[in-house]
Amino acid sequence: MITRRSILAALSAVAILSAGGVAHAQDKVYIPLISKGFQHQFWQAVKAGADKAATEFKVEVTFEGPDNETQVDKQIDMLSAALAKSPQAIGFAALDTQAATPLLKQAQDAKIPVIAFDSGVDSDIPLTTATTDNVAAAALAADKMAELIGGKGKVALVVHDQTSRTGIDRRDGFVNRMKEKHPDIEIVDIQYGGGDQLQSTEIAKAILAANSDLKGFFGANEGSAIGVVNAVRETGAKGVTVIGYDSGAAQKQAIKDGVMAGAITQNPVGIGYETVKAAVMAIKGEELPKTIDTGFFWYDKTNMDSPEISAVLYD
Amino acid sequence: MVELIRLESIDKHFPGVHALKSVSFDLQTGEVHALMGENGAGKSTLMKVLSGILQPDGGTIRVAGNDVTIPSPHAAQALGIGMIHQELALMNDLTVAQNIFIGREPRKRFWRLDEDALNEAAREIFSAMNVSIDPRAEVRTLSVAQQQMVEIAKSLSHKSRVLVMDEPTAALNDREVHELFTIIARLKSEGVGIVYISHKMDEIKRISDRVTVMRDGAYVGTVSASETPISKIISMMVGRELDNTQADIPDLSGAPVALEVRGLSRGKEVQNVSFSLKAGEILGFAGLMGAGRTEVARLIFGADRRDAGEIIVHGKKAAIASPKDAVSAGIGYLSEDRKHLGLALGLDLAANVGLPNLGRFSNGIGVIDDAKLGSIARDYIKQLGIRTPSERQEVRLLSGGNQQKVVLAKWLLRNCDILIFDEPTRGIDIGAKSEIYRLMQALAQQGKAIIVISSELPEVLRLSHRIAVMCEGRLTGILPGGRETTQEEIMHLATQRRVEIGGEAA
Amino acid sequence: MTMIVQSEVKKRTSSGVHQKLLAFASLIIMLVFFSLASSNFLQTSNIIGILQATSVNGVLAVGVTLVIITGGIDLSVGTLMTFTAVIAGVVLTYLGMPLLFGIVAAIGAGAFCGFISGTLVARMKVPPFIATLGMMLILKGTSLVISGTKPIYFNNTPGFSQISTGSLIGQVFPFLPIPNGVLILFVVATVVAFILNRTALGRYTFALGSNEEAARLSGVDTDFWKICVYSLSGGICGVAGLIIASRLNSAQPALGLGYELDAIAAVVIGGTSLAGGRGSILGTIIGAFIMSVLLNGLRIMSVAQEWQTIVTGLIIILAVYADMVRRQRT
Secondary structure, X not given: OHHHHXXXXXXXXXXXXXHHHHOOOOOOOEEEEEOOOOOOHHHHHHHHHHHHHHHHHOOEEEEXXXXXXXXXXXXXXXXXXXXXXXXXXXXXXXXXXXXXXXXXXXXXXXXXXXXXXXXXXXXOOOOEEEEOXXXXXXXXXXXXXXXXXXXXXXXXXXXXXXXXXXXXXXXXHXXXXXXXXXXXXXXXXXXXXXXXXXXXXXXXXXXXXXXXXXXXEEEOOHHHHHXXXXXXXHHOOOOOEEEEEOOOHHHHHHHXXXXXXXXXXXXXXXXXXXXXXXXXXXXXXXXXXXXXXXXXXXXXXXXXXXXXXXXXXXX | OOEEEEEEEEEEEEOXXXXXXXXXXXXXXXXXXXXXXXXXXXXXXXXXXXXXXXXXXXXXXXXXXEEXXXXXXXXXXXXXXXXXXXXXXXXXXXXXXXXXXXXXXXXXXXXXXXXXXXXXXXXXXXXXXXXXXXXXXXXXXXXXXXXXXXXXXXXXXXXXXXXXXXXXXXXXXXXXXXXXXXXXXXXXXXXXXXXXXXXXXXXXXXXXXXXXXXXXXXXXXEEEOOOOOXXXXXXXXXXXXXXXXXXXXXXOOOOOEEEEEEEEEEOOOEEEEEEEEEOOOEEEEEEOOOOOXXXXXXXXXXXXXXXXXXXXXXXXEOOOOOHHHHHHOOEEEXXXXXXXHHOOOOOEHHHHHHHHHXXXXXXXXXXXXXXXXXXXXXXXXXXXOOOOOOOOOEHHHOOHHHHHHHHHHHHHHOOOOEEEEEOXXXXXXXXXXXXXXXXXXXXXXXXXXXXXXXXXXXXXXXXXXXXXXXXXXXXXXXXXXXXXXXXXXXXHHHOOOOOHHHHHHO | OOXXXXXXXXXXXXHHHHHHHHHHHHHHHHHHHHHHHOOOOOOHHHHXXXXXXXXXXXXXXXXXXXXXXXXXXXXXXXXXXXXXXHHHHHHHHHOOOOHHHHHHHHHHHHHHHHHHHHHHHHOOOOOHHHHHHHXXXXXXXXXXXXXXXXXXXXXXXXXXXXXXHOOHHHHHOOOOXXXXXXXXXXXXXXXXXXXXXXXXXXXXXXHHHHHHHHHHHOOOOHHHHHHHHHHHHHHHHHHHHHHHHHHHOEEOOOOOOOHHHXXXXXXXXXXXXXXXXXXXXXXXXXXXXXXXXXXXXXXHOOOOHHHHHHHHHHHHHHHHHHHHHHHHHO
């Protein structure tokens, strides 16, 4: 009878653990956020913004996301469980819009307002989308790169993903801007590391080995950027200008050390905050704009400690 | 009589061994042809060739007058050749009936197996064998003897014209042996030819018509079983008159007790085993396969956890919970399966000797003093007479006997004064055997306490000062060594089963 | 007639049934617990959500159960599932062929990949862990190459999404809108349970895991049957590929890694021994449901995601430990 006893014990443990979480009073407005990820610092910063708004507007917010951005069906399961809790509104960053469409329709039928955030939802069901303009942000990175390397030379990219919207937008934003405005800069290689630091490091090292005259290196998200920094450190490559994306303690340190020239930061805290705020407005029946631009910034050694920038950077 | 099988000039090489040297053998209908020889003589290899498990390098196989090749066990079955393996080849998770008919299950429509027909057919075989085993029982729940009966039932079910039995009685008691012989007699009368491999002379005399003897992979001769005296057969087997040396039993009345075991138990395998062992004494452990001897050794050595029992070493209760504890209490275990448990085959001799002793050959930061280790290894090579080009020879390249000595050196270096030898001469040639015997006797004279587990009764009789006999996990008796004890007395204790009482009532 | 060998043995089935009862009891306890903990748990839509969530992992777990009973392991089931989904996408969307062709192509591709793994393991004696690890990576890469790294949508094949999300049962009994994906899970489980318990393939599956050498010596063509088992398992992955692609209305080429571990966990919770020789489909199905009920229940209770992961890990270890303890006692 060990099984029964141990499983009971485990269940009681669950009950104790969850006692705090379950405590949301039924009369409090409940807004679940289903994100594209969970454990990255970026998503934790979005969560922090959402929590901040939750306190401010006195609503109950939960935040969930799959382990990595390929697990489309796991995200669907999360959305399904969230809808089962009959929330007043829902925040959603789709990994694949089509896959989520039946559930989104269900939400629409149940008159649950859907607020899209980050890469958004490619459908007219969400009332608004709180997001960064990734194309424009990556174009800014390209301009900065051109400026730093003197308008010519070889540049390479490590991107987190070739299928997701953010991956495509940041890659294309960067590459297209180079083609249009900086014709003397040659993009020699674009590789994908899944946003995984170690994998991105190996990829970046291989690119450095293949292109000894590489002038610039762009890492398109936090994991990719740290991978590029690691590779430059490990190979001791000289004269490579590294530009990153997003923040995090490692990236901030790399900028302080001078290994990284600077990076684009989105405003993840703002994304989380604006999503919850928009949800609250939607519940009240207020009018919302089609998109809420949560903004992006260039930051480097000179401005990263300024109050305006340090507020949107996360560790 | 019609000729069933004729093997001509069969040759088989294994890397480094000429296992079969132009061996010939034939079998007639309705005869029991015993195949005899010492361990390693090539009997099993020859029969594996006949049953399609091994392919010969040369020679011809004729079945019922036709030249054939037997590329697989399946092909052998198709030719009507069935084999009962020495190592039980059953699938523990399947039922008895499923095991018997594996590969030939009766079918119903829609690819279904006919489980009822399967169980019924198995029941019929068992009732013909006069054995009561539930065909639906999972094999893992059976005793070793019952499993042996399942093996026999399996080969009977093939309706084979030729049946090879490799030591079929190794795990059977007298009554079961009797039933087996009744079955053999009936098969004989039905014209089945039986190749019977056994070490037991009395069995050979009782059931076989002809005896073929092999030695060192070569054919020695074929004689009539009824007309040839046992001593002649034995001398054919060993190539010389039998060495009748018996153990010299020293007077140990004054010797201190080195090891005492009280109430040692673990599940069904070991039940309430108690005995003591004096310094300088050799205690033999006899019993059938699965009697629990190795299990006792593993408990003493801390390799398995005991349910109950105390182990007292040199008068002090030893808390042995792992092999590490046992070794620090001075107990060394030379396992049954040297290759898997006793030696790191890919490492050299010195490294193996040093393995449990590395602490003594390394300095403060763990760097090993290889030179010192090498010189110690050379000492043991001399002391134990290990035949090796150098102490840097990889152990896998040594012969079985020399590997056994390496294991021994390992424990001697560790200052173990209680040594447990589990089947020390299995797979070792005759010459090396007597050397191992002498070594063990010398160690006893130096005051080491020795336990020998052996399935070969002559070995137990030759070495032991006292003989402990086990059956189904229980210690059924301790007999004195030397001439006073006969093989029959040991076998009697070794087959003293509990369930037998129920059988006799029927 | 003397009875010379007393057999006081337990019937083959007793221990297996025992384990399944325990697993089933655990599942019931969880269901009761979560129903009490949250009124949202027992809603029809949530129950359907749980069934949906189990269908893919359940089918994969059924497939991998077969391989595990032979004493092997199949790490490629997750990416093989993705690969078959991509194949269905190529056939239906890129080539525009009828729905039936897509279904046959996906299952056929799965069986073929299983055949390759099986051949590597059985004939070329590559350890199953390595052979299927290799297949896992090869298939992941191949899926990305074939699909051009983009999801393939099934918008031109309207019937496709019905494979998983439609409800045949719901058409007959409107109060029971059980999605077809779940129906498929139970059909696959029933068929495989039949194969395992009633046919030669099933018998040899157990024989291989129990004592492969003994089976070989008994004249069973062990290599052939092992390849059959891997091929069947691969074909079942093809079914899982269809279910997931239909549910997502797309073949997601990057998905799949990590699904093999969920499937193996379900198998092990269901009482199948990783050493081979023992196991049951019913146990695996219960194991798959335990995993998805647990995860869903924790979500419904709004347990923080970090803690969900910890509890899931604890439950897997507990379930298997309990099984070990029970087995040592008997």
